[in-house]
Amino acid sequence: MKVLIVGTGQTLYFLCRRFTAKGYEVVIINRNREECTQLARQLAATVVCGDAGDATILGEAGAMSTDVVLAITPNDQDNLVICQLASVQFGVPRAIALANDPDNFEIFEKLGVSAFSTTHIVGSLIEQQTSLEQIVNLLPVGEGRVNVTEIVLAAGSPVAGRCLKDIALPENALVAVVIRGGQPIVPRGTNQLLAGDRVVLITLPANHGRVLNLFTGEETWRSRG
Amino acid sequence: MNNSLYIVIVGCGRLGSHLADQLSRAGHSVVVIDKKEDTFNELSAAFSGFRVMGDATRMAVLKEAKLKQADVFFATTHEDNVNLMVAQVARKIFRVPQVLARVFDPKREQVYDRLGIETICPTSVAAEVFLMAVASGQSAGGQEAT
Structure with missing residues (x-):
């Protein structure tokens, strides 16, 4: 399985580590050049530096042959647009967006994008x-x-x-x-x-x-x- | 005024504030939304509409702007993805009849045409004007030569 992940920070790193350990082919897109260098050193993943909302960058990252796109940046609008580009322009079968604002979970689903909210999941778990x-x-x-x-x-x-x-x-x-x-x-x-x-x-x-x-x-x- | 419209504009930069001023002067009810309070200084003293400070990608902010009643919605922030997201929310969730988003990246513009969101790409518009200028310059030059 080929997974394309757009994001940053620890969540991105540990998710990628988990996926590569399972034998998935992982491609990361991240805007920050320094973080990209770090990720490329630490992970057995392909790292593309750039704006994933740009169709050219998504294309370079091999979106065309990707099974799953996971957009987990801290900005909901970016996560939405990345998933829409991936599915509309590149025909990615499954694109999932993180809704940082839990209200956006419902909105994303209404706009046809699969979403999840960590606030929902962790919150209900604790409750x-x-x-x-x-x-x-x-x-x-x-x-x-x-x-x-x-x-x-x-x-x-x-x-x-x-x-x-x-x-x-x-x-x-x-x-x-x-x-x-x-x-x-x-x-x-x-x-x-x-x-x-x-x-x-x-x-x-x-x-x-x-x-x-x-x-x-x-x-x-x-x-x- | 009978044909007064309720218009919501997201982004109070140069474009947003200019549109807000013009439309307010034309007698429409205008609401401008921006994240930063000091951007409202761009509005002229004659602006008679409302200002809403907040992040338009939050549902609560759009509700505060009474989007359900809006006739027209413009997304003019300098972030393409913000404009695309709020325009879709306005069109598909609040069912605003006329929605227009500014999108700088022509590639993104094509995708959103397919998703039923009308966009304006300043790059494409400017390029068209330049090309027309070249074309009319050529024909003018051609006429001179004859």
Whole structure:
């Protein structure tokens, strides 16, 4: 896979390091000549120095044969334009823009550009981690569109002792796995949930709060839906 | 005045302030948005419109300028990408009927034509005028020779 990343700073560096370690072909575009020299020394990536909003520079960086463009500069307007140029002019199949301003997440999507907001992702992670004591682990996947949550069922849980088929799960939610005494069980309807079980739930942001209420009985949940 | 328009202009530099002054003088309601307060000094004393200080790439700032009611929207900052972003937001999210963005880079201009955003490229406009001057000079010269 060939990835073209436009950005700066530590996020850029560590992302590139991760991608090159996975064996992806990585091309970086950065405006700052000094930073480019540093990046070229430290990473097994091609570094192009210039303005990625300029179609010539995107072309030189091989946008034509790129699978993914990732625009993570600190300026939202640059991220938007880079992604639009990449997809409209170079036909890049997937272009993703960082929305520094979380309000721009929605705007980018409305303008046809895939976006993500670190404020959304980190914010919801912290809120969800701290707002319920029974949650032991939470992982947003699909750019925050899906949550994978691991909880420990307390003795007072409304679902403790009940069979899975008798639990009225909201739509688009799933009990993926139950870990009991260190043993993972992929549950069927006839499996019973017990206090002390570690339950891994798949939810969407829209039903996350309701599902967690159902499993923990805690009403303190503040849905961000 | 019946045909008074509600016009929002982003960027109060030489072009933005000039447009704002002219349109305000013509009796239109004008709102100018700029990040820097001192740029509003470029406006003439006769300017009777509103000034909004803030970054137009922020939704809140565009809402403050009441973009939903605007008839016309001009993006005239010196940053192409700012102009392209705010013009798209004005056209596609606030549904402003007439939107025009200044874009210095002719390559970017072509892409945004395809995305349905009308742009003005000073480079292309100037080049056209120069070329016309050359052409008319040639024909004038040709006439002299005959």
